[in-house]
Amino acid sequence: MLKMICLTAALGLALGSTATAADLTFDGRTARATPAADGGFQLHAPGHDVAIAAQPMRSRTDSVLFDALFALAQQELDADRVDAIRDPAFNQGNPVPCDCFQTGERWPYVWTRDVSFAADLALSRLDPVRTRQSLQFKLSAARDGKTPGLFVAQDTGSGGSWPISSDRVVWFLAARGLLADPAFADQVWQALQATLAQDRAAVFDPRVGLYRGETSFLDWREQTYPDWTRQDVRFIGESFALSTNVLHYQALRLAERLARDRGDDRASQYAGWADALATQIDARFWREDAGLYMSYIGEAAHPVPYAKYDLLAISLGVLADVFPADRARRALANYPAVEGGSPVVWPQEARQPIYHNRAVWPFVSAYSLRAARRLDDAARIQLEIESLMRGTALAGSNMENYEMRRLAVHVDEGALSGPVVNSPRQLWSVAGYLSMVLEGVFGVDADGNVAPKLPTALVPQLFGKRSSIELDDGTTRYVLKRPRKLEGALLVAKNIVRKNNTVTVQLMAQPQTAAAGTGRAEPRSAAPAPAPAPAPASAAAYAPTTPTAPEPVKRGKTWSIPVPANHVLWLDGREVTTASPLTVRDDGHQHCLSLTHRDGALESLHSPTTCVGPQQRLNGATAWAWSAAAPTRVRVRLRYDNPNGPINTGVTAAVKQVVAQCPGQPAQRASVVMPHSVGPQASTAVEFDLPRGRCRFTLEEGFNMSALAHFASYNGGKGGRDGVLNQATVSALLIAPIAATAEAAR
Numbered sequence: 001m002l003k004m005i006c007l008t009a010a011l012g013l014a015l016g017s018t019a020t021a022a023d024l025t026f027d028g029r030t031a032r033a034t035p036a037a038d039g040g041f042q043l044h045a046p047g048h049d050v051a052i053a054a055q056p057m058r059s060r061t062d063s064v065l066f067d068a069l070f071a072l073a074q075q076e077l078d079a080d081r082v083d084a085i086r087d088p089a090f091n092q093g094n095p096v097p098c099d100c101f102q103t104g105e106r107w108p109y110v111w112t113r114d115v116s117f118a119a120d121l122a123l124s125r126l127d128p129v130r131t132r133q134s135l136q137f138k139l140s141a142a143r144d145g146k147t148p149g150l151f152v153a154q155d156t157g158s159g160g161s162w163p164i165s166s167d168r169v170v171w172f173l174a175a176r177g178l179l180a181d182p183a184f185a186d187q188v189w190q191a192l193q194a195t196l197a198q199d200r201a202a203v204f205d206p207r208v209g210l211y212r213g214e215t216s217f218l219d220w221r222e223q224t225y226p227d228w229t230r231q232d233v234r235f236i237g238e239s240f241a242l243s244t245n246v247l248h249y250q251a252l253r254l255a256e257r258l259a260r261d262r263g264d265d266r267a268s269q270y271a272g273w274a275d276a277l278a279t280q281i282d283a284r285f286w287r288e289d290a291g292l293y294m295s296y297i298g299e300a301a302h303p304v305p306y307a308k309y310d311l312l313a314i315s316l317g318v319l320a321d322v323f324p325a326d327r328a329r330r331a332l333a334n335y336p337a338v339e340g341g342s343p344v345v346w347p348q349e350a351r352q353p354i355y356h357n358r359a360v361w362p363f364v365s366a367y368s369l370r371a372a373r374r375l376d377d378a379a380r381i382q383l384e385i386e387s388l389m390r391g392t393a394l395a396g397s398n399m400e401n402y403e404m405r406r407l408a409v410h411v412d413e414g415a416l417s418g419p420v421v422n423s424p425r426q427l428w429s430v431a432g433y434l435s436m437v438l439e440g441v442f443g444v445d446a447d448g449n450v451a452p453k454l455p456t457a458l459v460p461q462l463f464g465k466r467s468s469i470e471l472d473d474g475t476t477r478y479v480l481k482r483p484r485k486l487e488g489a490l491l492v493a494k495n496i497v498r499k500n501n502t503v504t505v506q507l508m509a510q511p512q513t514a515a516a517g518t519g520r521a522e523p524r525s526a527a528p529a530p531a532p533a534p535a536p537a538s539a540a541a542y543a544p545t546t547p548t549a550p551e552p553v554k555r556g557k558t559w560s561i562p563v564p565a566n567h568v569l570w571l572d573g574r575e576v577t578t579a580s581p582l583t584v585r586d587d588g589h590q591h592c593l594s595l596t597h598r599d600g601a602l603e604s605l606h607s608p609t610t611c612v613g614p615q616q617r618l619n620g621a622t623a624w625a626w627s628a629a630a631p632t633r634v635r636v637r638l639r640y641d642n643p644n645g646p647i648n649t650g651v652t653a654a655v656k657q658v659v660a661q662c663p664g665q666p667a668q669r670a671s672v673v674m675p676h677s678v679g680p681q682a683s684t685a686v687e688f689d690l691p692r693g694r695c696r697f698t699l700e701e702g703f704n705m706s707a708l709a710h711f712a713s714y715n716g717g718k719g720g721r722d723g724v725l726n727q728a729t730v731s732a733l734l735i736a737p738i739a740a741t742a743e744a745a746r
Contacts, residue, residue, distance in 0.1 A: 065389070069392050346541075633739070653719050661698070
């Protein structure tokens with residue numbers, strides 16, 4: 001952590017040393033801004049100039065560049081206001097009328113997570129009407145006219161979309177700031193009830209206490225997941241992601257609030273679910289040896305930790321107050337950075353091109369800045385402000401992403417070149433920049449609260465010799481007054497005076513006793529906080545190569561599993577510390593294994609999972625019978641083929657209900673998912689506690705995204721204009737006894 005603080009302090013001095021602060025030099029490239037006669041600016045970015053018109057909101061600082069980039073963000077936001085949207089995969093590429101925000105210059109459509117994160121960062125406060133309309137575009141009833149409820153649409157995605165990807169609940173993060181409109185608030189309440197109930201049935205695992213599904217935003221499989229998921233996303237749909245669980249937590253809290261407002265008895269149920277989820281998030285994603293929260297962990301059959309970390313998930317967790325205060329501070333401080341800013345994932349993958357891998361994404365930097373403000377982390381606040389300014393100034397636009405070291409929009413490295421996909425005036429990048437100015441520098445929150453937390457190192461650049469800097473948002477003028485002495489790492493409000501339409505804030509050094517930040521989360525344990533873990537050596541570090549699957553050899557009633565040097569064997573979700581080979585006894589239960597490779601402090605992602613032990617294949621497509629000699633817990637999968645779309649997109653992941661009917665007990669039901677596949681493979685797993693005797697298993701119809709009216713105009717694959725499609729070719733049921741010890745008891 002000390003290394004990062006020293007580095008960012010030095011960066012601040014370097015940026016502030018550009019004389020008039022009209023210049024910015026980074027990576028050998030220089031951007032400069034000059035005032036224009038009409039009140040606008042001219043941005044001289046490397047290789048091209050950008051004319052910036054005068055804008056409704058203005059900042060007045062000693063940095064012409066800072067003021068110009070704030071105006072540029074507003075200009076680009078206005079360019080993203082459209083009266084129609086289009087995408088080749090919808091409505092035959094023809095315009096769809098919608099007074100909405102489009103996603104970016106190269107993405108002229110409305111996507112659920114993009115518009116939701118952008119709304120939460122800035123759009124809800126700046127243009128609530130258009131933001132509501134953009135969000136409403138992503139609400140949908142079912143096509144059949146019989147299924148009750150209003151649902152949030154999960155966009156096309158991995159394995160045929162929801163429930164492999166299950167972060168559509170990010171929509172509710174955006175909706176929180178728009179509830180002043182009663183009609184929209186009613187829609188939000190309807191969508192909460194239906195969407196949360198559907199997710200509870202299809203993606204919540206009661207034994208583990210978490211929601212399954214892909215990481216939010218990080219949806220290019222092999223960029224962040226093991227490369228063996230390239231052609232098989234079943235694992236992604238069964239694993240548990242930190243970001244997606246935090247978003248479900250926030251949605252549950254909103255449901256609790258709206259239920260209480262309406263006198264609905266389910267408020268206590270939503271609250272209980274949220275409380276339990278927060279406990280499991282902290283318990284299961286924290287990795288003490290790294291001092292970080294993991295991006296995701298393995299599936300219920302093998303819930304292993306993964307040495308992959310992502311900045312958005314950690315930032316969202318800090319902001320949701322689901323982390324104890326000491327861990328929240330450690331996690332953000334320990335998350336590595338490079339001179340260009342904070343990469344969105346760590347460690348990097350040596351065999352993957354630049355996109356999420358080895359990249360800075362401005363909207364994630366804005367969430368990191370927001371989290372750093374929550375924790376009074378001056379070094380991270382400064383780093384993200386500088387990173388956002390540099391990227392925009394050098395590109396001449398609020399780009400989708402940048403290569404992390406150079407903040408370049410493209411770096412040529414042959415097959416690893418990137419960012420692979422990029423777009424100017426990307427909506428969530430624009431929103432992130434506006435959030436940085438409004439909140440990150442001037443401390444003006446959406447609710448009108450004013451609480452600046454300005455790194456002292458940025459004062460020379462922003463104030464110069466001025467006694468104050470100003471923000472005029474069109475209705476209120478905010479004035480930050482410089483303290484007489486520049487002391488400490490962070491400047492906060494000493495006093496705030498409101499007079500007419502002017503808010504004047506006298507800055508002072510943050511009192512030393514509070515400099516470390518307290519956060520709003522309180523530890524859930526009275527145990528003393530452990531010593532902070534050492535900061536990772538390098539944000540640019542590459543993870544060791546992912547191993548191949550373990551190869552058990554059966555000898556009598558045991559399996560022998562070789563463990564290569566510098567590798568770790570994991571058995572049923574836990575690390576096994578024993579000499580090679582490991583011996584596993586055949587105890588009549590299925591056991592699952594994987595390998596990781598350790599290189600010093602770095603660890604690879606897990607190999608494919610191999611399971612040993614009894615597993616019976618029951619051939620057939622719709623019904624199966626199985627007898628247990630004694631009460632038994634079983635894990636059930638389907639052998640299937642789903643050729644209804646490619647691995648990376650579509651809306652036709654097949655979702656069914658497996659029904660177990662046994663003598664002397666009510667029928668049990670659980671959702672099973674069969675994502676798009678490349679040939680036959682195994683589905684996601686369900687588990688049942690079966691009594692002694694003969695049980696019958698059948699399939700009932702489920703629900704997937706093709707069932708939503710929103711996708712009736714989809715022409716990018718099956719399940720759209722040609723009708724609802726929720727089918728896969730099932731050839732067998734796979735059933736395996738498993739140990740009865742409850743994983744959820746952890």
